[in-house]
Amino acid sequence: MEEPALVLEGIRAGYGDFQALFDVGLRVTPGEAVGVVGPNGAGKTTLLRVISGMIRPTRGTARFGEVDIAATPAHELPASGIAHVPENRRLFPHLTVEENLKVGAFIPSARKRFAERSEYVFNLFPKMAQRRHQLAGTMSGGEQQMCAIGRALMSSPRILLLDEPSAGLAPIVVAQVFELVKRIRDEGLTVLIVEQNVAQVLRVVDRAYVLDAGRVVAEGASADLAADPAIRNSYLGGH
Amino acid sequence: MDPFLLEALVNGILLGGVFALPVLGCNLVFGVVDVVWLCYAELVMVGMYAVWFLHTQQAWPLYLAFAAALPLVGLLGVLLHLIVVKPLLGAPPINQLLATGGVLFVLQGGAMLVFGTDFRSLGVELPPMEWHDVFVSGTKLAAFCAALAGAAALWAFLKFTYIGIAIRAIARDREVMPLMGVDPRRVYVVASAVGGALAGLAACLLVVQLDVHPFIGLSFGPITFMICVMGGLGNMLGGFLAAFLMGLIVSTGSFWWNTEMSYVIAFAFFIAVIFGRPRGLFAR
Ligand SMILES: Nc1ncnc2c1ncn2[C@@H]1O[C@H](COP(=O)(O)OP(=O)(O)OP(=O)(O)O)[C@@H](O)[C@H]1O
Ligand SMILES: [Mg+2]
Numbered sequence: 001m002e003e004p005a006l007v008l009e010g011i012r013a014g015y016g017d018f019q020a021l022f023d024v025g026l027r028v029t030p031g032e033a034v035g036v037v038g039p040n041g042a043g044k045t046t047l048l049r050v051i052s053g054m055i056r057p058t059r060g061t062a063r064f065g066e067v068d069i070a071a072t073p074a075h076e077l078p079a080s081g082i083a084h085v086p087e088n089r090r091l092f093p094h095l096t097v098e099e100n101l102k103v104g105a106f107i108p109s110a111r112k113r114f115a116e117r118s119e120y121v122f123n124l125f126p127k128m129a130q131r132r133h134q135l136a137g138t139m140s141g142g143e144q145q146m147c148a149i150g151r152a153l154m155s156s157p158r159i160l161l162l163d164e165p166s167a168g169l170a171p172i173v174v175a176q177v178f179e180l181v182k183r184i185r186d187e188g189l190t191v192l193i194v195e196q197n198v199a200q201v202l203r204v205v206d207r208a209y210v211l212d213a214g215r216v217v218a219e220g221a222s223a224d225l226a227a228d229p230a231i232r233n234s235y236l237g238g239h
Numbered sequence: 240m241d242p243f244l245l246e247a248l249v250n251g252i253l254l255g256g257v258f259a260l261p262v263l264g265c266n267l268v269f270g271v272v273d274v275v276w277l278c279y280a281e282l283v284m285v286g287m288y289a290v291w292f293l294h295t296q297q298a299w300p301l302y303l304a305f306a307a308a309l310p311l312v313g314l315l316g317v318l319l320h321l322i323v324v325k326p327l328l329g330a331p332p333i334n335q336l337l338a339t340g341g342v343l344f345v346l347q348g349g350a351m352l353v354f355g356t357d358f359r360s361l362g363v364e365l366p367p368m369e370w371h372d373v374f375v376s377g378t379k380l381a382a383f384c385a386a387l388a389g390a391a392a393l394w395a396f397l398k399f400t401y402i403g404i405a406i407r408a409i410a411r412d413r414e415v416m417p418l419m420g421v422d423p424r425r426v427y428v429v430a431s432a433v434g435g436a437l438a439g440l441a442a443c444l445l446v447v448q449l450d451v452h453p454f455i456g457l458s459f460g461p462i463t464f465m466i467c468v469m470g471g472l473g474n475m476l477g478g479f480l481a482a483f484l485m486g487l488i489v490s491t492g493s494f495w496w497n498t499e500m501s502y503v504i505a506f507a508f509f510i511a512v513i514f515g516r517p518r519g520l521f522a523r
Binding site for chain 2: 052053054073074075076077078079083084086090092093094095099102103104105106107110111151152155
């Protein structure tokens, strides 16, 4: 089966009367790792929520391969291959690591492959295997992030959406998270990652979009963006 | 130890087991759907009538009548959800309470119309058991064992099945569930069916101990909600433990004073708990 591409065109979305995204276009081709960077409140999370069906765009089209995202209920999108690791992880702290993974494997196709997928996840995060019976809420922030990513991987996604996986983690753990993202993409999984850690994310993605106040203000190959003086000044703290 | 006190303690534990089922059912529904079924005891009442009707009027064997009560009241739970609760999911909690409270009167009135106000007895009784001068009703003991079996089955369902784990997850964070491919509306229906089936099981255990009449719900409905609040609304384990605590308070209260007084004491204890620990005895 040919891998689907994610294509957004002219997306407008918001919350009630408040518009958070203005005519956003974005494309992620299979096998690519793409970043979305930008300041607080730029609309990065809103963009991922549109892609995983959590909010409906008021205008524009969003497609993942043959699937019309805007016309599909959110809970049916995981079955078409979209997995979203939400902002702040949103693990179930009162469930064990293994139970969190089981929630991630809720859809019928994933249940059938639970043993195989959990082995894959435990192989990716050996720590999770040791902690499979521990309550997720009692783990460190980094471990919880690994668990949240593992939970998303349980459904055998074809695109992984990550919303600030490095937020709130110690620098050494941040490096581990990015290392992991790199590994996942090197295995061929398509990744769309939102980050405020601009310098680090540009090292693991092929391309990136710069979102500011709900608009795409720049896009390009990571190396070009990292070298662009205007981008460096505005979003990389001028270093 | 005084055999009568021992008997009271044993009876308290047996009573706690019977309280536990409706408490678990209410907490399950509340934890998942976030709506209190004020008519929960009346669902039990319907189940009691069903068993009585099938067994005494239709001459079904008792076990078949029991087996029918579970899916029947489970279905009633689903209908309650789809017809009454679902349209009000976005409404203020007071409206939801009023609506399920309205169903309470509908079920009471319906039972009165169909079965009249007579007390209906199943007329089954197991012989009492004796152990060192302590007498325990065989019926109560059997009901207790069935209640524990029901609670254990519920635990296994919530612990080991995908939908059961999703039920525990959704009680904590419902917005995130679609990201895992879970349709919360479907989980609500499943929780309502299981909550109803627990009322059906409770009905089987109660109908062998009490005569059924249209207002029977009033004799255990209020105490069920008291126990739920004491254990922490939505907290299954807390409710389960509080059910036994309440059973012991009621039965030792009757031992030291009398039955009426024991419910006064239970209520006073409840008031003290909600003042001291408004979020339940076991809230962290
Ligand atoms: N649930 C909501 N209701 C109303 N407005 C919201 C809601 N969520 C976000 N917004 C607003 O939409 C805009 C975009 O928010 P969004 O969360 O997408 O930004 P972000 O780029 O992810 O920011 P951050 O880096 O802080 O996570 C912000 O102005 C925010 O205040
Ligand atoms: Mg965000």
